[in-house]
Amino acid sequence: MGSWMVMSLNCPRAAYKADHDDQKLIDELKYLMNKSVEVFRVKKKWMDHLLASNRIPFAAMTPRDPNTGEKGAIAVDFAALVYTIGVVGINEMVQYHTGKSMYESPDSFKFAIRIMYEMKLHAQRLSQENGIEIALARTPAETTAQRFAVSDLLHPEYAGKAENNMNGDVELTKKELGTTKDLPVYYTNGTHIPPGADISVIERINYEQTFFPIVDGGNILHIWLGEGTPDPDGLQEMAMHIAKNTATGYFAFTRDITICKDEGYVTSGIKDSCPKCGSENIDHLSRITGYLQSVDGWNAGKRQELVDRTRADPNNLKV
Numbered sequence: 001m002g003s004w005m006v007m008s009l010n011c012p013r014a015a016y017k018a019d020h021d022d023q024k025l026i027d028e029l030k031y032l033m034n035k036s037v038e039v040f041r042v043k044k045k046w047m048d049h050l051l052a053s054n055r056i057p058f059a060a061m062t063p064r065d066p067n068t069g070e071k072g073a074i075a076v077d078f079a080a081l082v083y084t085i086g087v088v089g090i091n092e093m094v095q096y097h098t099g100k101s102m103y104e105s106p107d108s109f110k111f112a113i114r115i116m117y118e119m120k121l122h123a124q125r126l127s128q129e130n131g132i133e134i135a136l137a138r139t140p141a142e143t144t145a146q147r148f149a150v151s152d153l154l155h156p157e158y159a160g161k162a163e164n165n166m167n168g169d170v171e172l173t174k175k176e177l178g179t180t181k182d183l184p185v186y187y188t189n190g191t192h193i194p195p196g197a198d199i200s201v202i203e204r205i206n207y208e209q210t211f212f213p214i215v216d217g218g219n220i221l222h223i224w225l226g227e228g229t230p231d232p233d234g235l236q237e238m239a240m241h242i243a244k245n246t247a248t249g250y251f252a253f254t255r256d257i258t259i260c261k262d263e264g265y266v267t268s269g270i271k272d273s274c275p276k277c278g279s280e281n282i283d284h285l286s287r288i289t290g291y292l293q294s295v296d297g298w299n300a301g302k303r304q305e306l307v308d309r310t311r312a313d314p315n316n317l318k319v
């Protein structure tokens, strides 16, 4: 309950519109942020109305202290809630704009940082002008990462620009485009390096840590582990390195898990069958954005991301 609502921005589309012009890109992103504030204002007006007419009783209740019997503070401090603008696909935005991905060129990486600072400053300006607190964050994008990519492929004006500027199986997607929106393509979450980028985990940390001080929240650094049993000393050493020597505010080690539904046997990695009894009645678990979940419920874009993720060797995590 930290935020009233989140508006997610399709940053790659802003780059398609800007047509490689820096100022146009910045103007387009600011325009999208201004539009977001218009939506926030509608939301605020509506919520103020609901609160005034006591139509949100659960969140507005003032529970009694069980010891003193006195009424306590309101359950949800509505005045403290912020409005969040979340970015999606900063890497693909920069990739289209400059011709290189963030990790392929120092200039592209610097440009991403510059754009994020422009957006942060604009968020601060909008907060002051509108008297509401606006946070710039990474959208978790469980669905949006795929949805934005598919919408761009469906858009007559942007399809040609988008098809070489996204992750996943574009060829398969083009064949099935128009029959379903659940397709195996996606933009990269927030300010992340694409999950399939062929770089070491240390390089990934060095890129992604840079953005933590810029955004107000929602950011997470993922370390995807491969199969095998992680070396505890290596894990600890890497965790301490990230916490002490980088600007990373939040990070997660993730190991994929296969569970045999016949006997409950748990093993690491994404397996086609249970290595113990051979059953194909299995469930796969992994981290979708912040939390672990059964892969069954993921859309085709996120399932493609799971396949694409570059995994670190869990036995070789020492820094």
Ligand SMILES: [Zn+2]
Binding pocket: 260, 261, 262, 263, 264, 265, 274, 275, 276, 277, 278, 279
């Ligand atoms: Zn089994």
